[in-house]
Amino acid sequence: MTGFTARILGLLGCLLTLSVVLPAHADPFFVRVYGRTYKIDPxxxxxxxxxxxxxxxxxxxxxxxxxxPGVRASHEEVLAEVEERVWIARNQLDAKLDETAGSRDRRNAGSDPKAVRQEITGSLATGDGQARSPELQTLYDRQRALNLLVRELRRSLDLPVRTPETGFSRPKLAPDIEASYRAQDFDPYAAYYGFRRVKAAFRSGDAELLSRVSHYPLMVTGKVRRTIRNREQLIAAKETVMNAAIREAVAKSTFESVFVRDKGLMLGEGAVWITQDKTGFALGTVNLD
Structure with a gap:
């Protein structure tokens, strides 16, 4: 009897240990994205x-x-759209973090910028940044939410969950599309990543982001003709370069439908040209006709 009791107590001890070590079961939840529903790991x-x-x-x-959207998007198209949003959120957050860390450095001479940034990021992760900077906390929360979502979208497509170095997943290009780029001596995948970055920048409405994906001098043609030579001039010309008609033309463009020639990629019947130089593909011309 004593031996039996000992075995029962031992079994109960094992079950108690397992209940502590194993995580509690949590059911997945679902998120609706561009008309499709995705299961999310809790x-x-x-x-x-x-x-x-x-x-x-x-x-x-x-x-x-x-x-x-008006038509049912494929899973790959949904992923690409969300990756554009991730690119926007990450770059806007990085810019705001640099600004906040820099202002704190100026107030505290001799502080380590990297340590200051880590301290700010840590407070944002726990939600403690809300009191200090609601805007920064909002940017951080949005970027975290989009990162979690894009991980699950990649997982659903059997892709690595980590963000690729380019910021965008490698597309499955049709042979004829790939050939049209190689015929111009362009790397079709480098062209795709450049297209996505320019499209995301216009989507954001943020001239600072557009300045990061532009070649200088940036040519503005049409009824108003000018040459934009640097970031400051581009930001000053935001209302012209990023007007509603240009942004709509870019938003409606798809990589499969753009016209490609030796000059580069033409979006929206010539509203925008993406060109290539030694730094890669970026915005080269804006046509205001």
């Missing part, structure tokens, strides 16, 4: 800074993300 990614549970973190997703 567990916090082990390689992400600790913060709210994914279901809570994703409340910061842009509100228009669930609306479907």
């Amino acid at each position: 567990r916090h990614p082990s390689d992400e800074p600790k913060g709210p549970k994914p279901q809570d973190a994703m409340k910061a997703l842009p509100s228009d993300l669930g609306r479907g």
